[in-house]
Amino acid sequence: MSSRIEILNDGGYRSDGRRQYELRDITIDLTPQGTADGSASITHGLTQVSVSIFGPREAKQRSQTLHDRAILNVEVNVLPFSTGDRRRRGRSDRRILELAASIKSTFEPVVQTSLYPRSQIDIFVSVLQQDGGLLQACINATTLALASAGVPMFDFVCAVSGGVHSAAPLLDLTTLEENDLPHVTVAVMPRTKKVTLVTLETRLHVDRFADIFRLACDAGQTIHAEMRRAVKERTRTLVAAMGAGPRAGPGEHMDRDVVMDDTIIDY
């Protein structure tokens, strides 16, 4: 079935009309959900993920706490209607456990856990729709939710997926493309330009890997700009709603960036 679809046609367009290096539409929603301390939902094209953060709070199981830092607890719930074939996946499905484990270990060094000893931060991830780039969407949504919960972090984590179609690198794959191509997911920390997560699951030549890897690192910066804009927009609305913000007089720039000093301690 899938072999009949042209991944990249002669005109340089992909099956959904995008160019090689074009990302899908990103929608970011930071409205609060229920009683969560922070929440975010993100869509990359047709992939939709929603994340709720609770905490830092006292851990349910006291025995699990660490005396010098907070622990992260990640639970991923893939809803049965998120894929084409309706299928209920148990909590103990290995793919889901692996997804949760990689989200957890991605954020452990990024969240400043040492500020909250003996506590727990719960991250609940719900996958509402899947159309490729699941890990990327989960990571981006978690970053945004942590930011909206006010959990201190060293940096954003921005993830993007990429693939290679006979020597032509493509970015942000859909399910259709993921099934046919070797694909990588790369998560970068945009300020230090360091990479926290790389996964590759299919056979790919070393030289090809280098190309797509570098490209994905650059694409992370684009995603970062988008995420940052959404966070600032949300904060601005909140400040305006509270009536606490500085009034924008004529000639004053409201959106001047607060540049944090770029000397980051190497952790």
Add this chain to the structure above:
Amino acid sequence: MPRPPSPSIPEKEFVYGALKEGLRVDGRLPLEMRTPALAFGPELGWVECSLGKTRVLAQVDAKMVKPPPERPLEGIISIHSEISPMASSDYELGRPSDEEVTITRMLDKVLRRSDVVDKESLCVLAGQRVWHLRLTIHCLADAGNMLDCACLAGVVALKHFRRPEVEVVGEEVTVHHPSERAPVPLSMHHTPYCLTFAYFPDASTKPVLDPTHLEQRLSAGMLSIALNAQRELCVVQKAGGVPLAADEILRIVDVAVDKAKELDKLVEQRLKEDWAGRTVEVR
């Protein structure tokens, strides 16, 4: 559930201090592997692999089954990994820990999803009979880097295994006993080797290849790369841990390329030696 005790402060400082100077507790160079020792059992497809004190047993057997209707032309490969408290007290029965999930998923990705064995060659009679290969991996002892050891054991077991010869006449399938006709090796696309690098919290410390149990416990992130001697990457896995520069990752991939070639040579040689020592009687 008691947590395993963490290394003591003097031990930790000693190891970190030594690693910073490029020295390892067991005297290896930072990018030196423990030489894998492969022992073959009396049966074909029975391999015990050890890296230092880490020991893993892999065994392959095949039986004939009816294929599922959605894939009538492909054989089935299933991997069963037995990680029990026998290997180390870190593992327990019941809900698997993150580490166990990582090992099982990596084995699945390296040995099954990267198309090591040609599945179509396992088909005997379309829609009726296919071979079901069952690879069982028993972890006997964990002294660090069990993943690489398990992957190596699994791949070598698949290379070592030979399935009985079959003959198809019309709808009739005859399986020949190994004493009647020489069993045939599996047709394999490539042989991936997994290599794990450990990174430490201090950024100036160089990464080490094939970490021991202690190094693994003290590390702040691992990077696992599975690739074959033809410079093809099969799996790259770095889930979180210390952030690394892009160039560093590409440098490590190049290191892994060389190591995989060395490993491939060693495995081929050991298999040849073992095969020379076996007599297969064919009437």
